[in-house]
Amino acid sequence: MASNRPQDHRSGNVRTSDGVELAYDQHGESSKPxxxxxxxxxxxxxxWRKQYEDLGQHFHVTTxxxxxxxxxxxxxxxxxxARFAADLNDILVRLNLNxxxxxxxxMGCSVMWSFWDIFVTERHRIKSLILVDQTSCMLPRPGWSEEQAKEIGTLFTQQSLDEFAIALQSDARATMSQFVPAMFTDKAAKEDVAWTLERNxxxxxxxxxxxxxxxxKNDWRDVLExxxxxxxxxxxxxxxxxMSALDYLVAHIPGARLVAIEKEEGGSHFMFWESPEKFNALVRRFIGTGEVST
Structure with missing residues (x-):
């Protein structure tokens, strides 16, 4: 794939507070948002490479x-x-990002919600949030009705979660070979799905x-408000x-707004990969002007 990667590119490692080296890349001028x-x-x-190759021309992008x-x-x-949230905090602090x-x-949404919940004194570094295709609670709580689970958008039962975890440890390739394609539409290129599988x-x-x-197991509903x-x-x-899960987020995060990308336009769980032009334009408008229409 041809690259539009900006010349201003930096890579390195951040050592976390518990001593683990995290590899990072930055694209675009540090003076930009x-x-x-x-x-x-x-x-x-x-x-995220279809994002940083494009958006790195307009923003200072860290992955x-x-x-x-x-x-x-x-x-x-x-x-x-919680530890991944601490790692995010280490990235923000060590790279002095504001x-x-x-x-x-x-899952990146869950990392963000955990950071927001735990690192209250570091919230000042955050200007805005973009939450992509994640429910606030993935596992029904005891006593929930089917209607409650549907409204919040749970994705597992305890039995299906246990079975998936066991299968993953038994034969990761076979299990992920079934799971990964479900994150794309049937129009996705086979080589893209195969590449994603290998990365996973x-x-x-x-x-x-x-x-x-x-x-x-996490329940982030009390963090949303x-x-x-x-x-x-x-x-x-x-x-x-x-979509009910995303409607729930918008109803409980003050002032939040929702945009859905249609399946026919590449609107899968990986919509930012299958429909990068639309997704990137949405990010540019939201950060730049607050507009959210596609």
Missing amino acids: SIIFLPGWCQTALQ YDYRGHGSSEKTNRGYRI DVTLVGHS LMIDSKSAATLLLDHV TINVPTLVVGATGSFCP
């Missing part, structure tokens, strides 16, 4: 690999959302399962994450 892209579960920073993912250090500790728009995809398999299966179990920065929620009509 700052964006940090946070990938989803088992994904790497390169999943990084979570611990155990991609080019970051492989470690046997810290595979929980007035940042955080863009989180899927860069984390060892035990760590991936540990992280998934922690990710799914505390968010007091401009927030854009992005969904897709062709995603397994139901």
Whole structure:
């Protein structure tokens, strides 16, 4: 794929407060508005390459690999959302980033919500949030009706979660070979799906399962109402994450707005990959003017 990568490119490592090396990349001039892209579960920073090659011309873009993912250090500790939130805080502080728009995809939203919940004194660094295709609670709570679970957009039962985690540790490639294609529309290029699969398999299966179990058990509903920065929620009509989950976010985050990308336009869980022009234009408008229409 031809690259429009800006010449102003920097890469390096940030050492976290518990001693793990995280690989990061920055694109664009440091004087421009700052964006940090946070990938989803088992994904790497390169999943955002269609964003930083374009948006790096307009913004100062930072991407990084979570611990155990991609080019970051492989470690046997810290595979929980709270620790990933602490790692995000280390990135912000060590790189001295301010007035940042955080863009989180899927599990990346949970990392953002955990950061917002725990690192209250560092919230001043955050200018705005873009939440991409993630429900605030993935596992029904005891006593919930089917209607409550549907409204909030839960994606697992305890049984299906346990079965998925066991299968992942038994045969990660076979399990992910079924899971990854479900994140794309049927129009996605086979080589893109295959590339994504290989990136997802860069984390060892035990760590991936540990992280998934922690990710799914969290309930972020009480955090939503505390968010007091401009927030854009992005969904897709062709995603397994139901629109009801995103409607719930908008109803409970003060002032939040929602845009959905249609399936026919590449609106999958990976809409930023299948429909990058539309997604990138949406990000540019939201950060620049507050407009959210597609």
